[in-house]
Amino acid sequence: MADVTYREALRRALDEELDRDRDVFLMGEEIGKFEGSYKVTAGLWQKYGAERVRETPISEEGFVGAGIGAAMMGLRPVVEIMTINFILVAMDQVVNHAAKIRYMFGGTVGVPLVIRTPGGAGAQLTAQHSQSLEAWFAGCPGLKVVAPSNPADAYGMLKTAIRDDDPVLFCENLVLYNVTGTVPENGDFTVPIGVAAVAKEGDDLTIVAHSYTVQRALRVADRLGQDGISVEVIDLRSLRPLDVDTVVESVRKTNRVLVAEEGWSTFGVGAELAARIQKACFDDLDAPVERVGAAEVPMPYSKPLELAALPLESKIEAAARSLLRECGL
């Protein structure tokens, strides 16, 4: 089990699913000869040909719609949207069609579609190309939304998503692509959707995160650990369905919780979790639920301003320490 990158874990999952099931095919901009903007589909066009690794024009609404149609007819399309920012022009297809069809057809027709797309920021891609919009979709019944934080989960969850009979928005992250980790060689390895993971156990404080922010949270946990503070890190992995039970179990143990995310806090993942936690854990809390997210501004281009807007480790750590101070720790 050699370490592989998140990118390679995704590529391997796509390769194995293309090989396993003739109904699986890929669609997206420049995913063939060019191997995708982030090289996730490297080698697949050569191996499976242009019919199963299909290049599309720059028309997200068109090819997401085509994916929905193909899925309704029994295929299992995996559509790549270059970054989550570009999904906005296909919003109607995702929210009004993919998410609604099983319901509106009385359960007779499903949409086994996967939309893969990275979010995230940090490379001065500025306001329109630095967003983390997954929470918008996680509020929509009919969709599944996942956001794995490491190569093994990326591998296992992409396979699960492709085999799922309903539409899955599979959120990747630009910074995660080069993160490495071990991935099981076993082609049958999958990770269920809707089950969070305890990424690190601890007793004094729970930090809940998803996607790349889990990596940040783990480093913050290490730093606080050096001061004798024991932090538990919960990796949500899926946003919809949301595994509230795992979070609740952790908060009942630590009595203190901070939710960190790369998107904006307002109406974000932390907002949803704060509501769930206060309901389930009201008598377990030692302090109000704390949230850390991106600054409530369009992402600035200027590097110092970008750093100021991002929910960096330093901000998560400061929020954690402040919360712990409120608890006399």
Place this chain on the structure above:
Amino acid sequence: MPRLSDTMEEGRIGRWLKREGDSFREGDVIAEIETDKATMEFQAYDDGTVLRIIVDDGETAALGAPIAIVGEAGEEVADAPAEKEPAAAAEPEPATSGSDPNVAAAPPAPAPQGNGKAEVLRVSPIARRMADTAGLDLRSLAGKGSGPDGRIVKADVERALQGATPVPGTDVAPAPEPRPPAVSAPGEGDEVRELSPMLKAVARRMTESKTTVPHFYVSSEIDMTRALQLRKELNEALADSGEKVSVNDLIVRASAQALVQHPQAHRSYVDGTHVYHAHAHVGIAVALDDGLIVPVLRDADTKSLRQIAVEARDLAERARAGKLRQREIEGGTFTVSNMGMLGVSAFAAIINPPESTILAVSATIQRPVVRDGAVAVGDIMSVTLSCDHRACSGADGARLLQTVKRHLEAPTLLLA
């Protein structure tokens, strides 16, 4: 207890200027409160009447704890506790712990339990549940919570259940420290006294400095013969005005001039950055009966010797009278600690962070010196500069000290 200094964790009522039944107007000074730094005047934020004093003259309360109940004249506060002890019945809105200190305001909130006692005790849910389970009466922890606005949190309940006293407002809740035996066990006739808030702050800050700031020391001997002559001439010339220039004023002036010439010795190490100071704000350590305080003479580099003398004297007098304002004891970039009047021949001082240097000044002593190849009587003053090695190198410190020496030995420069 309002926050009247950035670092205070508790305060002591110096004295109430308004007693129970006295009315006051917005802006009136109601009490004098000793913080960790100074005695501050506590002004009313609104008109009202003192209905009940909870924390009396000379007593200490944690930040955010109620110290008095105020309201309309004649208003009933029958539900208030007869003692200032726990109960905290009728606990008024505690002063907010932020920058908006406020007098505890009546009327008390209605009693949630309906037992006739008005009771608003801030408790985190888990702390309340733990206390319920353990049968602990949370009122015994009233005013002792270490959370925001005195909220009782899990750690307070845990400590209470372990039989330890809660430590209000501390940044890090220390485990109840077993007292080291023998050493601290008071002997027969010994007396154990609590530290004043200021002495606590000194103890904490000096420990923090000496254990976290890498100190090094540079010493020099300065021939003060000409400086003393200059001082004598100045004081003769100023005799009619009543102004007087002290040796310390000469040192403050020389230091301020030197600091702005040596930016590398005039910067602070803060969170991995160097903060270069534009102006020399010179702290002057003033010994008190029991303790010390360091008023700051701001922009000393832009001030004449006469201005420095007038301001330093005023600061020192008000320091001894406990009348310094908060902003007069903040923002120093350098400190002079002068024990010359106590006859010491040499000493080294502990840096007052975030300042990066402090000058320890010893007595000026007549000693034989060699001048132009001949032995003569010189007035020699020994000085030691303590430096934060994260902010400046040995050479930086040495150059700063060299310039101070040069200005004092050729003191016309002090007039330049």
